[in-house]
Amino acid sequence: MxxxxxxxxxxxxxxxxxxxxxxxxxxxxxxxxxxxxxxxxxxxxxxxxxxxxxxxxxxxxxxxxxxxxxxxxxxxxxxxxxxxxxxxxxxxxxxxxxxxxxxxxxxxxxxxxxxxxxxxxxxxxxxxxxxxxxxxxxxxxxxxxxxxxxxxxxxxxxxxxxxxxxxxxxxxxxxxxxxxxxxxxxxxxxxxxxxxxxxxxxxxxxxxxxxxxxxxxxxxxxxxxxxxxxxxxxxxxxxxxxxxxxxxxxxxxxxxxxxxxxxxxxxxxxxxxxxxxxxxxxxxxxxxxxxxxxxxxxxxxxxxxxxxxxxxxxxxxxxxxxxxxxxxxxxxxxxxxxxxxxxxxxxxxxxxxxxxxxDVAVIMEESGGIEFGESEDDKVRIKNLSVAHRNGRIVVAGANAELGPGEKILVSGESGSGKSTLVRAIGGLWPWGSGQILLPKAITMAFVPQKPYVPPGTLRDVLLYSLPEREFSDEKIHKTLSCCGLGHLARRLDKVERWDQVLCGGERQRIAFARLLLQRPQLIILDEATSAIDDEGQASLLRLLNEDLAHATVIGVGHHPALENFYDRKLLLERRPAGSRVVNRKLRKSFWRKLKELRLASLAPR
The missing domain is CATH 1.20.1560.10 (ABC transporter type 1, transmembrane domain)
Incomplete structure (x- = not known):
């Protein structure tokens, strides 16, 4: 031998x-x-x-x-x-x-x-x-x-x-x-x-x-x-x-x-x-x-x-x-x-x-893989989606959902049920599994993780990192920082520092929301994106999604009960031996969602 x-x-x-x-x-x-x-x-x-x-x-x-x-x-x-x-x-x-x-x-x-x-x-x-x-x-x-x-x-x-x-x-x-x-x-x-x-x-x-x-x-x-x-x-x-x-x-x-x-x-x-x-x-x-x-x-x-x-x-x-x-x-x-x-x-x-x-071609050949395509309308469609670990074990089984423009969807469930894996699959980061994810043509997407990345350079570089459009006036940037609770950093906009060490966890997450306000994507995926921020600050940032980014479809992952006040529906992942099952539930209208509906109604053409 x-x-x-x-x-x-x-x-x-x-x-x-x-x-x-x-x-x-x-x-x-x-x-x-x-x-x-x-x-x-x-x-x-x-x-x-x-x-x-x-x-x-x-x-x-x-x-x-x-x-x-x-x-x-x-x-x-x-x-x-x-x-x-x-x-x-x-x-x-x-x-x-x-x-x-x-x-x-x-x-x-x-x-x-x-x-x-x-x-x-x-x-x-x-x-x-x-x-x-x-x-x-x-x-x-x-x-x-x-x-x-x-x-x-x-x-x-x-x-x-x-x-x-x-x-x-x-x-x-x-x-x-x-x-x-x-x-x-x-x-x-x-x-x-x-x-x-x-x-x-x-x-x-x-x-x-x-x-x-x-x-x-x-x-x-x-x-x-x-x-x-x-x-x-x-x-x-x-x-x-x-x-x-x-x-x-x-x-x-x-x-x-x-x-x-x-x-x-x-x-x-x-x-x-x-x-x-x-x-x-x-x-x-x-x-x-x-x-x-x-x-x-x-x-x-x-x-x-x-x-x-x-x-x-x-x-x-x-x-x-x-x-x-x-x-x-x-x-x-x-x-x-x-x-x-x-x-x-x-x-x-x-x-x-x-x-x-x-390479996706190899993955598709060996295990089928998750298929990405274009939706026939402006909705995000998830069809018979099963998400697996790389060893083949199914984490989420047979998920089906439709997300319309401007809808805010909360993904919830106990630890280990596959919430983060599911949203990573929707964001195109997780190809292992099967089923379809159909996105509107030319949709712009932003993924905000729990610990946003802070690149080297000036605070301006940090704020505009990965944004396709990087030409913003100082007035626009200062206003955005202020909306996200970072107004005190506006005077240091062009200062080179180790911002990954200067910014605390909550400030990193606020920076990520500032990027969203500047980029204005059509699909936003939040994975525990406000976990390091206090309740008042969390409410303030999520209101921005309902007001300034009302057009965007939002898929959020979180545990805190207060999050439900800012979302329209909830996708609840229930753990099963063969993979978590996705249950679609409507949420009771909160004050903020009622306010959003009134605001949208007032803007509608007569």
Whole structure:
């Protein structure tokens, strides 16, 4: 069973790497392909310059030691004068290669970040992902961190493979020509091995590389577990900061510290496992690093002692042998970084797969989904609507309702009956289920959650956030703020502050109502939208719906009995084993609704 599971995991890993390659290679196929290919060409040219510099220094090494052995002063002087030129050329080639490589990495990351971020943010996937996939709990870290960790090593890997292949080919030819053949007597027969230094370099690489691969085969899984635990730990710290006030008021310091340290214990556990794997790899690499400079000297020493080659040829062979080993061992030396790349590439591909799985077409194909369409008239129609969790469990079953223009509908029921899920489905945020939701053509909609979002910027930016029309006079904005009980903030309209921290919960909800007055949508969905406001303030805001926004259809979720005074009908959700049943009930006319009817009657044409 273990071999079968391991084989299955390797198959999944290969599939993920292939999918990631198709995703990331779009950089060379999309709108930025011209710049991508120019950067790639620049990197290849720089690799060629680096190789030329290495080759020049290798031959300089031979000429210098030959002149030293033969005590030729003029040749030594010429070589010494040539050295600074070669060093400058080599430094320039290395610098150019570094700049080209890092520029390519940055532009590639910029492209993939834009693609993933745009994919995540569009069509409310950032919201739907939180309820559709428990595995994708930290998409922001995958976009911010894993994209970089997946692309940077991949760029270096591609450049490293190119450099290693070309360098190894060139310097193996040097070993073949300089080292010549070696003769051995075996069982009375003389055996000649042509290019023995080249074959020795290949054999040495095979042995050293195999030892490192065997010692580090578990490093990929270790890196993946470490990255996941680090993301979880950062998320816990973020949660602590975002809920700082609530935690401080309840004196939850000790509990939070315990929870944070338990979370870090998982980080430490994952790190310790990776450290042990790194230590095992390091021991093999250390032995290789100590042995590789000496091995070629031992191989060529007999030829030097028998005067078959010069001292310069010995030094050139030793230098070429080391260069070949560095080229062939590039993969071995970068094994840990490749493991980091594999883990991050998997996580980026998992996110892309999860985002793709959220597409409505996929949902419709797999489970039918909730169908959205246009109503034949100006009514909102709900037909045989069943709303389900992503696991298929029905929350609300067989709901039917019609909402006319200007109607105010209260959605009520006990906790867990599916009120918020139902209104999210009507608002287009919850596609899991079946049935139809028909909306009037070109209807404008606004959804007000219990905790409205407060973006960064000025108070004006906060107030006009997401509004299609953003040109309002200061007088209009000041009047709107005053109507919503926020007149004291009018003088700070263009001041940049951390408004998400400055505004209390009630003020956030008042800001949301101010947005409604400015936007004037035709359909308004309120999900516990006045829960943080006192009774008097709640009554004042709901009166605005009946007066200033009398034309709008309002669907509100709430528990407070006083809310019924401001609504025309109530959709009561009664919990049942097969899903909550929706019961349509009329509400007794309140003073405010009677006043609204009189007001509308007075405005009607005679």
């Amino acid at each position: 273990g071999d079968v599971e391991a084989g299955s995991e390797r198959k999944v890993a290969r599939l993920r790497w292939a999918q990631f390659a198709r995703l990331a290679s779009g950089f060379w196929r999309g709108e930025n392909r011209r710049a991508a290919w120019l950067l790639t060409g620049g990197v290849v040219i720089c690799v060629g310059l680096q190789l030329s510099a290495q080759l020049s220094l290798n031959f300089w090494n031979r000429h210098f030691f030959d002149a030293l052995e033969q005590k030729k002063i003029e040749a030594l002087t010429a070589n010494v004068l040539m050295l600074p030129i070669l060093v400058l050329f080599s430094g320039g080639a290395v610098s150019a290669a570094l700049v080209a490589k890092m520029t390519l990495q940055l532009r590639w990351r910029e492209w993939l970040t834009g693609k993933l971020a745009g994919w995540w943010i569009s069509d409310q996937r950032y919201y739907r992902l939180t309820v559709a996939s428990e595995e994708q709990r930290f998409p922001e870290y995958r976009i911010a961190d894993d994209v970089r960790l997946a692309l940077d090593p991949l760029t270096e890997f591609a450049i490293g493979v190119l450099t290693a292949a070309v360098t190894a080919t060139v310097f193996i030819s040097i070993l073949w020509n300089v080292g010549g053949s070696a003769k051995f007597a075996i069982a009375g027969f003389e055996v000649t091995v042509p290019g023995y230094l080249a074959f020795s370099a290949l054999l040495y690489t095979l042995v050293a590389g195999s030892a490192t691969l065997l010692s580090g085969r578990a490093i990929v899984g270790a890196v993946a577990r470490k990255n996941e635990s680090e993301a979880q730990f950062r998320s816990e710290l973020t949660r602590l900061r975002e809920n700082a006030e609530s935690i401080a008021l309840t004196r939850g310091d000790a509990d939070e510290y315990k929870h944070v340290m338990l979370c870090f214990a998982e980080v430490a556990k994952a790190w310790l496992y990776q450290i042990r794997q790194n230590g095992l790899i390091a021991s093999v690499q250390s032995a290789n690093g100590a042995f590789v400079p000496l091995f070629p000297l031992v191989l060529v020493a007999p030829k030097y002692l028998s005067d078959e080659i010069t001292l310069g040829a010995v030094m050139q062979s030793a230098s070429a042998f080391v260069t070949v080993q560095v080229s062939f061992n590039w993969f071995v030396d970068n094994f840990v970084r490749l493991a980091e790349w594999m883990a991050s590439a998997n996580r980026v591909d998992e996110l892309a797969e999860a985002l793709e799985g959220l």
